[in-house]
Amino acid sequence: MSARAGDAPERPPSHRLRFAVGLLVASALAVGVGYRLLDGALAQGARSAEDRRANVAIRALAEVVDRAGVTGDAVRAAVAAWAKDHPQQAAIKVVAFDGLSLEASTDPADTGDEAAPRRLRREEKDLYDRGQRLRAAVETNRAEGASRKDEVERARLADGSLSIAAPLEKDGAVVGLVQVQRRPPPPVKPPSWLTALSYVAVPVAVFLLAGLVVGERRAVLGVLAVVLLAGTVWGYGAQSAAKLERGRRAVEEGIAGIVRDEGAKASAILASLSLPAEPPLDPARWDADAFRRPYGVVRSDGSVDEAKVAASAARDRTAVRNALLLVGGVSLAVLLFVGLGGASAFVRTVRTNRVAYTYVLPAMAGMVVLVFFPFLYGIAISFTDSTIYNTNAPLTDIWVGFKNYVSILSDFHVATRDADGTLVFNYLNFYWTLWVTVAWTVTNVTIGVTVGLFLALVLNTKGLALKPVYRVLLILPWAMPNYITALIWKGMFHQQFGVVNQVIQIFGGSPVSWFETPFTSFLTALATNGWLSFPFMMVVSLGALQSIPSDLYEAARVDGASRWQQFTGITLPSLKPALVPAIILSVVWTFNMFNIIYLVTQGEPGGSTEILITQAYKFAFEKYRYGYAAAYSTVIFGILVVYGTFQNRVTRATEGI
Amino acid sequence: MRSRAGEDEFPHLPLHLVLVLATLVAVYPVLWVFTIAxxxxxxxxxxxxxSDPTVWDRLRAIVPWPKTVTLSNFTSVVTDQPFAQWMLNSAIVAILTTIVGVFLACTAAYAFAxxxxxxRQAGMMSFLxxxxxxxxxxxxxxxxxLVKWLNLGSSRIGLILVYATTAIPFCVWMLKGYFDTIPKELEExxxxxxxxxxxxxxxxxxPLAKPAxxxxxxxSFMTGWNEFIIAATVMDKETMYTAPVGLRFFVGGFSQQWGYFAAGAIIVSIPVVALFLFLQKYLVSGLTAGSVKG
Incomplete structure (x- = not known):
C-alpha cells in the first residue's frame, strides 16, 4: 500500500499497484486457462493412446483366434497362452455365433460349472448383441464400400477401464467376437502446478522490482506489464506445446514397441500350438482406427513414420497457437482494464449505485446468459463451417472466416434468362428473399396502420352505440395465438375445401390453387398477417385518440377548420408520439414474423415466398448448415440495426431515455 | 350546420356498416374454427x-354452422390424445414465466426509471x-x-427461464415508460x-403501476403460452410437449386431423383470449403510457 494511506480519498492512484494487480490477475487467468487446456489435452492424449494400445492387442488376439479356428480346444489353448502373456487384460471372452457358445473365457466367474465351452446364458445377451452389432457393421461397411460403423467397439467402464471387442472371421464371414476387459491404466500425471505458478509469480516479481526503479511513470509501467504478460503467455504456451509434442512422440514410440511385441507374442503362440503361420502376420496393420483402417504411423518393419508424427505435432502446435491468441487477447484486455484504472473506477461506481445495480442485476444476469451470450455465440458460429456432422468440434477447428458472408452477399444471380427468354428467378438467392421480406414488411405495416387507424377513428366517434362490443370483437385476432391463426388461414386457403375458394366460386370464379404461384401464395400470408396485426395499431391509435383533449377540436371548429383540417392539424400530430414507436415496433416484428410464413405458405412454391428469417431457419434445421444459417441470421440482424439507427435519426424516438 | 356544441357528427349508420363488416372479417375465422370443432x-x-353444386350449396359451405353439432372432437382430444398433459405443461410454463418475468422486469424497469x-443508457439500448x-x-x-451445458433438455425450467428472459426487454421498456409518469414527489x-x-x-x-x-x-403469459419454435426444439419427450407443439402435430406433415386441431385450438385459445379481453383496458393505457413519454 502507498505510504500516504489515510490521506484524503482524492489521492492520485498508484499506477504501480494497479499494473501489478492487473498483471497478477491477467497472468493468473492466462496460465490458469492454459493449465486446464494442457491438462485436458494430456488426458485426451492418454485416453487415445490407451485406445490404440487396446486396439493393437485385440486385433492381435483376434488374428490368433481366427487362425485357431474360432471354435474348439485350440482356441482355449491360444486364449490361455495369450492371457499368461498379457496381465493387463483382466477378462478375455470368445463367443461363436454358431451354437451361441462361449468358446473361451478367462473371467474368474467362468470357472467350475460355468467354465467354457458352454452355451451363452440369458444374462449374457448383451455379449451376443455386441457381436451382432459388429457383424452388421462389417457387412454394412463392406456393402457400402465406406467406413461408417465401428468394426471394433470400445466402451469405457465406470472405473476407467476399457472393454473392447473385435469381430472374428472365417472365410470372410463374421462368425464370432472376442472381447477383452482391460485393467485401468495408471492415472495420468497432471501437469506441474509449480511450473504454472512460477509463470505467474516470476513476471509479477520482476514487475515489482522494476517498478521500484521506474517509479510512477504510467507509460513505462504499462509497456513493461504488457511485455511481461506477453512473455508469460508465450512462455507457458511454448512449454505446453513442447510437452505435448514430447508426449506424442513417446506415445508413437510406445505403440511401435507394442506392435513389435504383440507380433512376436502372437507368432510364438502360433508356433507353440502349431497353428497356421501363413500368410505371415502383419502387426503394423493392427494399429488402426475403429473401422480397422491402419493409421500407418507404424511401418511394417516396426519403425515409426517420422513424417506422420511431424504432421500431427504440427496440428497440435496450430491448436496451441490458436488457444494462445485467444487467451492472450483476453488476458491483455484484463491487464489494461485493471492497469489503466478501469477496475477501481468500476468498483467505485458499483458502490455508489448499489441500490440501482441490485434492482437491475437479476434481469441483466438472465439477459446475459440467455440472450446476449447466445447471440454472441451465434455470431461466432457464423464464422465457422458448422454443420450437423461437426457439432462437437471446437469452433477454432472449423473456422472459415468470412466465407459464409461472402457466399451469401456476393451471389447476385437473382434471375437467369431461360432459352425462350423468360426470366427464371433463383428463389434461394439472398437478394430475392430480401426483396420478398421488404415487400412483406412494407405491405403489412401499411395495411396494419391504415386499417387500424381507420377503425380507431370510426370507433372514437362520440356516442356510437355498441362501441364496447365492436371493440372486443375487433381485438379478437390479436388475442388469438398467432400459430393457431396461421394454421386456420392455411385451412381456409385450401384449394379444394377452403372457404376462400368457395366464396370465389359463388361469384362465378374458378378455384385458385393459392400455393402454386409466388404471388397468390404471398397474398395468403399477407391476408393472414393483415388480419392479425391491425388490432394492435387500432388499440394504440384508440388510446392516443382518447387522450387528445376535446377542447382542441372545439377551438379548431370555432376557427372554422374543416374536418380534414382538424384531422391533419390536430389528430395526426397528436397521434405521432404513440404511432411512431408502434410502427417501429411492428416493422421489426413483421420483418421477423416467423410463424406466419413458416406455417401458412411454408415458402411454397419452391421457396419463393420465404422471408429472411424462415429461410435462415430452413438452412439451419432442414439443411443443417448451422454456420451458413448463423451468417444469414447475422445479416438479418445487421439490416435491422441499420434500419433502427436510421429510424432513430429520423424520429428521435428513443430520445430522453 | 356547424354549431358551437360540436354536433357536426358523422351519421352513425355508415359507421355501423363499416364496423359490422370489419367485425365479420375479424370474427369469421374464429367461427370457422368453432364450426370445424x-x-x-x-x-x-x-x-x-x-358434384354439381348450386350457388346455395356453396353458400351453405361458407356459413359457419356445422351440419350436426357434437362435442366428440373435444372429448376425444382431451381423453384419447395426450393433450391434457400438454395443456398442463403449457399452464405450468406460462404461469411461472409470468411470475419470473414480471418480477425481473419490474425491478429492472424501476431502476432504469x-x-x-x-x-443505464447502454443497458436500455441493449434491451432495445x-x-x-x-x-x-x-x-x-x-x-x-440448455440441453448440453445446463442439462435442461425436455424440462419445464429451461423453457421458463428462456421465455421469462426473452420477454424482459419489451416489458422493461413499457414499465419504465409508466414508472416515469408516476410523480417523484410521492416517493420523496x-x-x-x-x-x-x-x-x-x-x-x-x-401498486400505482398496476395497469402497466x-x-x-x-x-409474459402470452410469450409462455404461445411460443412454439423453442419448445419444439428443446422438448424431445412427447410427454413434455407444450400445447402449441402438440397442436401442430394434428395438422402438420401427413396428418390432417382438422377436427382435433380445431377443438384443441379453441381449448388453448380460451385462457389467453379471456385474459386478454379482461385486461384490455389496461392494455390500452399501458401501451400508450409506455410509448408516449411523460
Whole structure:
C-alpha cells in the first residue's frame, strides 16, 4: 500500500499497484486457462493412446483366434497362452455365433460349472448383441464400400477401464467376437502446478522490482506489464506445446514397441500350438482406427513414420497457437482494464449505485446468459463451417472466416434468362428473399396502420352505440395465438375445401390453387398477417385518440377548420408520439414474423415466398448448415440495426431515455 | 350546420356498416374454427358439396354452422390424445414465466426509471437492440446452452427461464415508460417519512403501476403460452410437449386431423383470449403510457 494511506480519498492512484494487480490477475487467468487446456489435452492424449494400445492387442488376439479356428480346444489353448502373456487384460471372452457358445473365457466367474465351452446364458445377451452389432457393421461397411460403423467397439467402464471387442472371421464371414476387459491404466500425471505458478509469480516479481526503479511513470509501467504478460503467455504456451509434442512422440514410440511385441507374442503362440503361420502376420496393420483402417504411423518393419508424427505435432502446435491468441487477447484486455484504472473506477461506481445495480442485476444476469451470450455465440458460429456432422468440434477447428458472408452477399444471380427468354428467378438467392421480406414488411405495416387507424377513428366517434362490443370483437385476432391463426388461414386457403375458394366460386370464379404461384401464395400470408396485426395499431391509435383533449377540436371548429383540417392539424400530430414507436415496433416484428410464413405458405412454391428469417431457419434445421444459417441470421440482424439507427435519426424516438 | 356544441357528427349508420363488416372479417375465422370443432369430423370442409353444386350449396359451405353439432372432437382430444398433459405443461410454463418475468422486469424497469447510474443508457439500448436479434441466430446456441451445458433438455425450467428472459426487454421498456409518469414527489415524501428504497418500490410504486404490471403479466403469459419454435426444439419427450407443439402435430406433415386441431385450438385459445379481453383496458393505457413519454 502507498505510504500516504489515510490521506484524503482524492489521492492520485498508484499506477504501480494497479499494473501489478492487473498483471497478477491477467497472468493468473492466462496460465490458469492454459493449465486446464494442457491438462485436458494430456488426458485426451492418454485416453487415445490407451485406445490404440487396446486396439493393437485385440486385433492381435483376434488374428490368433481366427487362425485357431474360432471354435474348439485350440482356441482355449491360444486364449490361455495369450492371457499368461498379457496381465493387463483382466477378462478375455470368445463367443461363436454358431451354437451361441462361449468358446473361451478367462473371467474368474467362468470357472467350475460355468467354465467354457458352454452355451451363452440369458444374462449374457448383451455379449451376443455386441457381436451382432459388429457383424452388421462389417457387412454394412463392406456393402457400402465406406467406413461408417465401428468394426471394433470400445466402451469405457465406470472405473476407467476399457472393454473392447473385435469381430472374428472365417472365410470372410463374421462368425464370432472376442472381447477383452482391460485393467485401468495408471492415472495420468497432471501437469506441474509449480511450473504454472512460477509463470505467474516470476513476471509479477520482476514487475515489482522494476517498478521500484521506474517509479510512477504510467507509460513505462504499462509497456513493461504488457511485455511481461506477453512473455508469460508465450512462455507457458511454448512449454505446453513442447510437452505435448514430447508426449506424442513417446506415445508413437510406445505403440511401435507394442506392435513389435504383440507380433512376436502372437507368432510364438502360433508356433507353440502349431497353428497356421501363413500368410505371415502383419502387426503394423493392427494399429488402426475403429473401422480397422491402419493409421500407418507404424511401418511394417516396426519403425515409426517420422513424417506422420511431424504432421500431427504440427496440428497440435496450430491448436496451441490458436488457444494462445485467444487467451492472450483476453488476458491483455484484463491487464489494461485493471492497469489503466478501469477496475477501481468500476468498483467505485458499483458502490455508489448499489441500490440501482441490485434492482437491475437479476434481469441483466438472465439477459446475459440467455440472450446476449447466445447471440454472441451465434455470431461466432457464423464464422465457422458448422454443420450437423461437426457439432462437437471446437469452433477454432472449423473456422472459415468470412466465407459464409461472402457466399451469401456476393451471389447476385437473382434471375437467369431461360432459352425462350423468360426470366427464371433463383428463389434461394439472398437478394430475392430480401426483396420478398421488404415487400412483406412494407405491405403489412401499411395495411396494419391504415386499417387500424381507420377503425380507431370510426370507433372514437362520440356516442356510437355498441362501441364496447365492436371493440372486443375487433381485438379478437390479436388475442388469438398467432400459430393457431396461421394454421386456420392455411385451412381456409385450401384449394379444394377452403372457404376462400368457395366464396370465389359463388361469384362465378374458378378455384385458385393459392400455393402454386409466388404471388397468390404471398397474398395468403399477407391476408393472414393483415388480419392479425391491425388490432394492435387500432388499440394504440384508440388510446392516443382518447387522450387528445376535446377542447382542441372545439377551438379548431370555432376557427372554422374543416374536418380534414382538424384531422391533419390536430389528430395526426397528436397521434405521432404513440404511432411512431408502434410502427417501429411492428416493422421489426413483421420483418421477423416467423410463424406466419413458416406455417401458412411454408415458402411454397419452391421457396419463393420465404422471408429472411424462415429461410435462415430452413438452412439451419432442414439443411443443417448451422454456420451458413448463423451468417444469414447475422445479416438479418445487421439490416435491422441499420434500419433502427436510421429510424432513430429520423424520429428521435428513443430520445430522453 | 356547424354549431358551437360540436354536433357536426358523422351519421352513425355508415359507421355501423363499416364496423359490422370489419367485425365479420375479424370474427369469421374464429367461427370457422368453432364450426370445424363442433362438426365431429376431421375434414376442413364445412359442408360436403354435391358434384354439381348450386350457388346455395356453396353458400351453405361458407356459413359457419356445422351440419350436426357434437362435442366428440373435444372429448376425444382431451381423453384419447395426450393433450391434457400438454395443456398442463403449457399452464405450468406460462404461469411461472409470468411470475419470473414480471418480477425481473419490474425491478429492472424501476431502476432504469428512477436511478441515474453509469450503464443505464447502454443497458436500455441493449434491451432495445436485443429485440432485433433474429430467433434463428439464438436457437442453436440456446439449444447447446440448455440441453448440453445446463442439462435442461425436455424440462419445464429451461423453457421458463428462456421465455421469462426473452420477454424482459419489451416489458422493461413499457414499465419504465409508466414508472416515469408516476410523480417523484410521492416517493420523496415517503423518503422523508423514513421509507427504505425497497418499501418505496413494493408499497408505493408497484401498486400505482398496476395497469402497466398487468400488461407486462399478460405479455409474459402470452410469450409462455404461445411460443412454439423453442419448445419444439428443446422438448424431445412427447410427454413434455407444450400445447402449441402438440397442436401442430394434428395438422402438420401427413396428418390432417382438422377436427382435433380445431377443438384443441379453441381449448388453448380460451385462457389467453379471456385474459386478454379482461385486461384490455389496461392494455390500452399501458401501451400508450409506455410509448408516449411523460
Amino acid at each position: 363442433l362438426s365431429g369430423q376431421q375434414s376442413l370442409a364445412i359442408a360436403d358439396l354435391p 428512477r436511478f441515474r447510474f453509469p450503464g 437492440v436485443s429485440q432485433m436479434f433474429p430467433g434463428t441466430l439464438m436457437l442453436i446456441p440456446l439449444y447447446i446452452i 415524501a415517503a423518503v422523508i417519512d423514513g421509507a427504505t428504497p425497497s418499501t418505496i418500490f413494493w408499497r408505493i410504486v408497484l 404490471v398487468a400488461v407486462t403479466a399478460l405479455f
